[in-house]
Amino acid sequence: MSHVSVSNVWKEYDGQIVLERVNLEVKPHAFVSIVGPSGCGKSTFLRMLLSQEMPSRGSILVDGAPLPPEPTEERGVVFQRYSVFPHLTVLENVAFGLEVQRSRLVGRLFGARRREVFEACGEIIAAVGLDAARDKYPSQLSGGMQQRLAIAQALIRRPRILLLDEPFGALDPGIRADMHDLMLTLFEETGLTVFMVTHDLKEAFHLGTRLIAFDRYRRRPEEIGAYGATITFDLPLDRSSPREKREAMAEIGHAVAGN
Amino acid sequence: MARRWINRHPGRAERLFLGLLPFLILILVYATGSAMRLEVNPNDKLLPSFASLGNAIARVAFSTDPRTGVVLLWADTAASLERLVLGLVIATALSLVIGVVNGVLPYVRAGLSPMVAIVSMIPPMALLPVLFIVFGLDELSKVVLIVIGIAPFLMRDLEARILEMPGEQLIKAQTLGASSWQIVLRVVLPQMLPRLIDAVRLSLGPAWLFLISAEAIAADVGLGYRIFLVRRYLAMDVILPYVVWITLLALIFDIALKRFNAWVFPWMEAGRRSA
């Protein structure tokens, strides 16, 4: 549960401005859905929140303190792909975070302490519905199961912020609905602050308590490198009625039709 | 409907037959050639008959050599394998350490990686005289030749494989609170060991090449030494069985390493099947 404050953040790659003048205040326990056309810098924004990249200008504060210069256990992440370790079973993947915490020297527990940690992981594994697959390797799981595993793995260290980059992009609609229920339950139970990038507006509205859209104001070809994308829509979803949601969806859908 | 040839697969028996066929043909061609030459000149040494090959095998593999008092083939095999295994183990261990730090730590990579790349360009055989001068004509120089011959390749391969790892995994490990050391131990090493062993399998050919070259030049026992020794007497009846034996040993190494990989790293196989 964290307050995130992004002030006047710019990001450029090799002189090309990708993001500019990004300002955002996010209350604790918010679920921020992020939408926008492909290539506008959504993933870049998440990478900055993760400290995988540094802003070129501006600052990001979490609970008033600047972000550490590298990824830390306060900020969990689920990528679209490659989020889990292929050489570890489901159980070992989930236990990884606890093992490295409790065994600083070799990052691995043995005997009774190992059993204890494995038992502690049982609950979250059951919560994401992978009980029957505990001893399987990720390559033996379906795409949806792998993403559920990634979520369980990311939550085991109880991060205060969870970053999701199109986590359900590759899943079929049925599994997606299951994942949404799971996500909402976990969100309520853990009090996390979530940032989720998605290309699916419905998903963004369904899950988010707030929706932001990135886009460029200037899109003439000669201006592309010189001007970046920024937040063009910022919509609280908490109290929106279904009708308000529908109208907002139509409006934003129109605006980000580029994707 | 007749299927396309790319979709037709041989069954088990057919595969076995097709796999053996080239060998059968080779043996047949050899037998014919040998018979024809021996008919012209019974003392011909180039293509000895199977009978004289058998005699030679019995002599070197199953009876003690009157001059040295040992069974030649076994003494040679023991000496060669000792050198080869020692060289492979040292090269692998060295490459594991250097390859991993090069792949994982940018500061070490900046310092060591160019050096490894350049050293790997030195033709190892050109260094052999230097090794003989520095390490003497004994075991050490042969083992060092194998190490110098294959370690740079193993190091570079390992470094490249580590850099190929999806960046997401390293980020993920950091978000789970793992330190650099823990990431090396629990994420990088376990995924790289099977790849290193695969690279060692590819290095088996060069390793044998370096071993036999070194033995040919300076040794008093060893498979390579023996082949080059009996060459003076045109003893094809000894050389050919030795070559077959060396090939068999190399094949056994290769299969053993492959089995080892599949056994110790089951997730690799699981991944390959689903990919």
Ligand SMILES: Nc1ncnc2c1ncn2[C@@H]1O[C@H](COP(=O)(O)OP(=O)(O)OP(=O)(O)O)[C@@H](O)[C@H]1O
């Ligand atoms: N490491 C990098 N070096 C140079 N340019 C980069 C780098 N990473 C991203 N970019 C550029 O930044 C822009 C934004 O990329 P980003 O991945 O953030 O887009 P995105 O909004 O996540 O797109 P998508 O919806 O397709 O995932 C792109 O134009 C991309 O070319």
Ligand SMILES: [Mg+2]
């Ligand atoms: Mg993206």
